[in-house]
Amino acid sequence: MGVKSKAAAAILVLLLFLGSLWLQGGLDYHWDSCIKGYNQVNKLHQLSNSSGADGAEGSQLLEGCPGQTFQVSLLLSHLLAAPAYTSDVLLQPYLSSWDELVKFMDALGPMVGLISKEIESKTSIIRQLALLAEENPEAELGPDIHSINSGSTEVGTKKDLGASQHTGAYHSVRSMIWVELNRGVVDFHHQTDSGCRTLLRLHRALLWLQLFLEKLAETPVAGRLRSPSELCREAYQSTLANHHTWFVRRAAELAFIAMPERGFFFRLVCVQNQDELSTVLNRVVRAIGEVYNRTQRALEENGMLDLP
Secondary structure, eight states: OOHHHHHHHHHHHHHHHHHHHTTSOOOOOOSSOSSOOOOOSOOSSEEOOOOGGGGGGGGSOEEOOTTOSSOHHHHHHHHHHSEETTTEEBHHHHHHHHHHHHHHHHHTOHHHHHHHHHHHHHHHHHHHHHHHHHHSHHHHSOOBHHHHHHTTSSSOOHHHHHTOSBOOTTSBHHHHHHHHHHHTOOOSSSOOOOHHHHHHHHHHHHHHHHHHHHHHHOOOSSSOOOOHHHHHHHHHHHTGGGGSOHHHHHHHHHHHHTOOOHHHHHHHTTOSSHHHHHHHHHHHHHHHHHHHHHHHHHHHHTTOTTOO
16 A cells, blocks of 8 residues: 555544544434424524624524525524523523534535534434433423522523423523432533533534634734634634544544635625625624523533533
């Protein structure tokens, strides 16, 4: 076997390992989601995606992109539906956001698509845990959501009061944390298949994607626009690389080399130039930031930012 053939074989092996080791999980991938994503009321390709945090832009319609599997309008709708009460995140729209982000990564080519398969396995784990809880009448009786969320703030809101009822154990991030801690399924010293540990892996990956999209949206005052490959690698080095072994980091570098050029992202979200891309991505980045910050606080308050 020649030198080039050996190099190609080595690269292939690295990329195959990347898919399974990406989130440090090594967990089996479930092809069928055990729970359907939350029912999206508006299935049209043109969605309002309004949010007070978006300011004037919030009232603008974000249109669907014909011919694309990934729809940034749906992603934004799911992200805006996820925050709940004063400091919680609903799991169904959160997981639906990941469904759309997986489509985004799949669109970037087979190299990055290997990463998305591992992320899909994480969302499937949480969905399966939620399904098992629903099938068990005792497990289905989750915590009082009001007591959970009001405990993290001094004064509850009217919205909190309306949520003062028992719901499914996996209704939200905080209800899942509360239930799994009380059932003793979270291990702070050994790896487990708990929803909290799985959520932490998704949480870390979400920060990587948020930073990548934020960098992709930047418009330099002077000088050239940097390549998406360079931006994605830089975002990775600031986030997920801190939790990966040397082997996985090297494999990730190979995957980012195959990242499409910037023009591909224009077509992916149906915009014509960098200014339009920045407008769309900045809205997505803000929505991701709200979900990420709420999840970060919930995990931090329960000492779960370093689960093995």
